[in-house]
Amino acid sequence: MKQVAIVILNYNGQKHLEQFLPSVRQFSEGCELWVADNASTDSSMEWLAAQPGLNLLTIPENKGYAGGYNYALSRIEAEFYVLLNSDVEVTPHWIEPVISYMQANSNVAACQPKIKSFATPTHFEYAGAAGGFMDYLGYPYCRGRIFDTCEKDSGQYDHTMDVFWATGACLFVRAKDFHAVGGFDELFFAHMEEIDLCWRLINRGHRISCCGQSEVFHVGGGTLHKSNPRKTFLNYRNNLVMLYKNLPAKQLFPVLLARLLLDGVSSVRFIMAGAWPDVWAIVRAHFAFYGLIPKLSRMRKELPIQAELYQKSVVWQYFIKGKKRFSQLP
Known part of the structure; x- marks a missing residue:
């Protein structure tokens, strides 16, 4: 069984694969690399078939993010899965700090690197930033991103710490823990299934973390634009x-x-x-x-274990009190 399997779920993403797959291959030595195609209608599979050294898996219908990954991961053996969006550019040594941290902390079920913006590399990206949290009304926010305000990365979140949720754009998850809770809830199809997964993992005594020593760059909106x-x-x-x-x-x-x-x-x-x-x-x-x-x-x-939510309204803090940065929240 391979230790680390990087799994990219593709849906009509040939353009992103051509742009970003080379960095994944260059900086992921020793990892098994999979592309699971979610019934794409473009020429993704023809292009992928011509690339050497890839493991390809075809999903018979578009099952969304949740169902697509459940289908793929049920057929891939590894100790750790890395669920990676096709529109992510990885960096040198992006794997090692996260895996080392999870190996040293067996109760960490899932972890993410810092997620920065591909378009504005000095700033965090919307989908995950430096680890996610949620207020008691169910509004997600992040270290480095509250609603549409993304902070500049000045090293303020380089330390590794526990968070409430880790982003599905680049999600490291321990395989046995993923399968023990039944994987993603396919009812979600796409969006917020990773928060639901992390919540269920925490409620079963696991930890979720963000590793500040690893960073990747995310385009965002590769499948559905935020205004869709x-x-x-x-x-x-x-x-x-x-x-x-x-x-x-x-x-x-x-x-x-x-x-x-x-x-x-x-x-x-x-x-x-x-x-x-x-x-x-x-x-x-x-x-x-x-x-x-x-x-x-x-x-x-x-x-008996209930994940702790932020017991103030992040909506009130952001829109009424003008708290735009994570460090400003009381």
Whole structure:
């Protein structure tokens, strides 16, 4: 069994593979490199087949991020998986610090490097920055990124520390822990499934970390641009699904009521911007969530360990009090 398997899930990403796969191959010596194709309709597979030294896996239908990785990882043997987006440029020695840290800390189930912007390399990138957290209302944020404000990397997050969630853009995860909790929830399809996975891992006594000695550069929006209404739908629906699955019972309904009101406020912001498809996406997301409640009720598990959430509103801190940096949060 190979120790480290780097697995890139591809969907119509030939352009990104041509640009970024060479850096992965150059700086990942000793690792097994896989590309799992999620039923692409471009010429990705023909291009990949011509590349030497790759392990290729074909997924018969587009199962999204969650289902695609579950399918691929069930067929790949390794001690550690590295789930890597196709639009990520890696750097020299990006693997060793993370794997060494996880080997020295057996209760760390998942870890990420620093995620910086490919377009603006001096700054953190939206999808993960230097490790993720979440407030008690279910709003994710990061060291180095709160909502749309991404900080400049001045070495302020070079230390390794535990976080609440690690990004799916470059996710190191211990294989036995991934499979022990059933992998990703395929109900999510894409977006926030990695936060749900990390939450479930923490609730089972594991740790999630960010290793500040490793960094990669992420383009972001390679499959769905952030302004795509499909992405809006998935983010809003999946956030509610995640809360319903994982919050303790005494917190669940007050939080869902608050989110109903806050998502309404968010809709007003889209209305003012004239983004009517996004408004409709939020409405559809809520009704899709309500329809899933019977199924989600059967999935809920009250565990003795509960992950700690930030007990203030990051929305209030950011929009009302003007706290734009992680270090400013009380």
